[in-house]
Amino acid sequence: MVPTVLRPASAAAAPASSQVRERHVVAFRGMLLGRLFDEKFASLYRGGKIHGGVFLGRGQEALSVSVGLSLRRGDVFAPLIRDMAGRLAFGEPLLDAARTYLGSPLGPMRARDGNVHRGRPREGLIPMISHLGAMISVVNGALMARRLQGKAGFVGATCIGDGATSTGAFHEALNQAAVERLPVVVVVANNQYAYSTPNSRQFACRSLVDKAVGYGVTGHTLDGTDLSACLEGVGRAVDQARSGNGPQLIVARLLRLCGHGEHDDSSYIDPKLRNSPLGADCLKVAEDRLLEQGWARPEEVDQWRAECVARIEEAIATVQRESPPDPFQEDWSALATRHLIEQRGTL
Amino acid sequence: MSITYLEAIRAAQAKALAEDPRVYIYGQDVGAFGGAFKATKNLAQEFPGRVLDAPISEDAMVGSAVGAAIEGLRPIIEMQFADFSTVGFNQIINQAATLHWRTQVPCPVVVRLPCGGTSGSGPFHSQTMEAIYAHYPGLVVLTPATVEDAYSMLLEAVAIDDPVIFCEHKYLYYHLKAEGLPTEALPVGKARIARPGRDLTLVAYSAMVHEALEVAQEFAGEGTEIEVVDLRSVKPLDTDTVMASVARTGRLLCVGEAFPWGGVTAEVIARVATEGFDLLDAPPQRLNAKDTPVPYHPDLWAIHRPTARSIAAAARSVLRS
Incomplete structure (x- = not known):
């Protein structure tokens, strides 16, 4: 994969403050790209141009982009449904999202799977299945395999929501990661609702991060609305995992600023939460900070926005010119082993 | 030198x-202990670091195997009992079975x-699971x-680029012996x-093949020649x-140890009935376990599953019709 979000150069000799500025600018531009790309798909959805659902990361971009930027080429990443920003920061091409949402057979999933179910497993980007918590152990296995092969210095990360922490898969996988002492970072975006179910009906512990001590992994909490906190906290957890300190569980507080999918009006979200600090829009917070710090001028932000829109429009226009899949060109077989494919039963 | 199954x-x-x-091998108690049935006896010692004890986490065992397969490894996961694979069912049918179709990565x-x-x-601790896994693409x-x-077949399973559900029958573990290991095999x-x-064509697989062969032997004494087909792979x-x-033969009886609703025997009969109806001289029949959970007491268990006796009765019925 080629870099999709401009990453900071190694800038070894640059002063620290310049590095901080650069990192925030790169992250903000990644958030902006993710937000605008999501909004484009929402618009296409409302126009009836997308088959199936559209799922946005609105309100979760600061956390998501921090995960993508904290990982390196060669690491493993299994994002979830609200990780457009993180995926792009990790290096997923814009065309992959466009082709998967619009059902182009030229995409990585070849129109066989859609929307957020996309990835390039051989390049470390593992496509999610819909069963929550199920990707953690897959990342564990990739890390175990690398260790068995004598490789070192890599990290695996995966994102989940508050709802997924209630699954058996989450429990089994976090325990497995701890037993094997794997360099895995599990990032929980506690966006307060699993579809419509609030935290109060999801778990009864004081904080989800309390689960970390039970598994014997390191826990971190973050303000998910604050880009600086996300960059610092996620970066620290990834560094700890990479330097051999075992699994890390990050719990970020934030609010989903949209429905579960674009079919959902999110009317169940408590207005008090919307009006609380939790309901702050991380993109706005980050932009205000850039301007306050003098790290960017308003015209620059406008220019970045225009650049994002141009890239997005180009990707969508490219894919809209591509042909849909041809059912008669499909081999309708799920096996990789060609000689084991049964030739009958297809009447 | 004889060797068991x-x-x-x-x-x-x-x-x-x-x-x-x-x-590599990953499963509960497979390491130094050698597995609940000793199928991995001494392997952890012979292959250090490649035969790994897993926590009691069938979901995570299979999920991690998928991740390792993505990285190019070929994991063997031992379920302690087939019955417990239901805990890993999601990872098997939704993660492992869909990966290649979705991503082109085997x-x-x-x-x-x-x-x-x-x-x-x-x-x-008694279930046969082949039907439910065979259902999934x-x-x-x-x-x-x-x-x-x-x-x-286990060696070939490891070489196959797809997830393989390897159903090994516990009843055969110690009962079945051969003179040595084969050097060639049917694919x-x-x-x-x-x-x-x-x-009569008597189709069976796994342990039921031996019950079927017993019936064929019995019928041979009466001048009736039963052809036993061992499916090997369902x-x-x-x-x-x-x-x-x-x-x-013009006649078909299909026997399986699984529960009767749907499954392998139903699939065989459906295929023969739809594609070879004209070959049949009598209605095909199938025999499975009873439609209850597997009972504990030996007297109940012996009736629950098909045996040479119940297969013989079903065979007579097909031969009479």
């Missing part, structure tokens, strides 16, 4: 570990299921009935004529061999 499984795993550095994972009834094991489901097949996907005959299913046998 269980020893053949151990030997196949030792050979796979020795010949392919991408192979998923060479072998999941070993010690399956089938043994006396006194009860509802949760993207899986290969193997049901070896002989020591030779247990060995050669996966080919059924075997376990005994030729002209009067997915893919070698319909051609079954159909050719039915063309010779």
Whole structure:
């Protein structure tokens, strides 16, 4: 994969403050790209141009982009449904999202799977299945395999929501990661609702991060609305995992600023939460900070926005010119082993 | 030197570990302890770091195998009992079985299921799971009935680029012996004529092959020649061999140890009825376990599953009609 979000150069000799500025600018531009790309798909959805659902990361971009930027080429990443920003920061091409949402057979999933179910497993980007918590152990296995092969210095990360922490898969996988002492970072975006179910009906512990001590992994909490906190906290957890300190569980507080999918009006979200600090829009917070710090001028932000829109429009226009899949060109077989494919039963 | 079905499984795993550095084994108690049935006895010592004890987490065991397969390894996952694979069911059917179709990245994972009834094991240590896994696209489901097949098919399973559900029958572990390990074998996907005959095709797989052979022997004394077809793999299913046998005999009985609703026997009968109806001289029949959980008491268990006695009764019924 080629870099999709401009990453900071190694800038070894640059002063620290310049590095901080650069990192925030790169992250903000990644958030902006993710937000605008999501909004484009929402618009296409409302126009009836997308088959199936559209799922946005609105309100979760600061956390998501921090995960993508904290990982390196060669690491493993299994994002979830609200990780457009993180995926792009990790290096997923814009065309992959466009082709998967619009059902182009030229995409990585070849129109066989859609929307957020996309990835390039051989390049470390593992496509999610819909069963929550199920990707953690897959990342564990990739890390175990690398260790068995004598490789070192890599990290695996995966994102989940508050709802997924209630699954058996989450429990089994976090325990497995701890037993094997794997360099895995599990990032929980506690966006307060699993579809419509609030935290109060999801778990009864004081904080989800309390689960970390039970598994014997390191826990971190973050303000998910604050880009600086996300960059610092996620970066620290990834560094700890990479330097051999075992699994890390990050719990970020934030609010989903949209429905579960674009079919959902999110009317169940408590207005008090919307009006609380939790309901702050991380993109706005980050932009205000850039301007306050003098790290960017308003015209620059406008220019970045225009650049994002141009890239997005180009990707969508490219894919809209591509042909849909041809059912008669499909081999309708799920096996990789060609000689084991049964030739009958297809009447 | 004789070797048991269980020893053949151990030997196949030792050979796979020795010949392919991408192979590792992961499962509960498989390490120093050598597995609940000793199918991995001494392998942890012989192959340090490649035979790993897992926590009691079937979901995570299979999920991690998928991740390792993505990285190019060829994991063998041992379920302690086939019954417990239901806890890993989601990862098997939704993660492992869909990976290649979705991404073009193969998923060479072998999941070993010690399956089938043994006396006194009860509802949760006796199940046969082949039907439910065969239902899902993207899986290969193997049901070896002989020591030779247990060995050669497990080796082939490790080489296959798809998830393989390897159903090894616990009843055969110690009962079944062969003189040695095979040097050649039928490939996966080919059924075997376990005994030729002209009067009735008796299709079976796994431990039921031996019950079927007993019936064929009994009937031979009465001048009736039963042809026993051992499916070997239930997915893919070698319909051609079954159909050719039915063309010779005109009569079909299909036997399986699984529960009766749907499943392998229903699939065989459906294929023969739809593609070879004109070959049949009598309605085909199927015999399965009863439609209850597997009972604990030996007297109940012996009636719950098909046996030579109940298969013989069903065979007489097909031959009379």
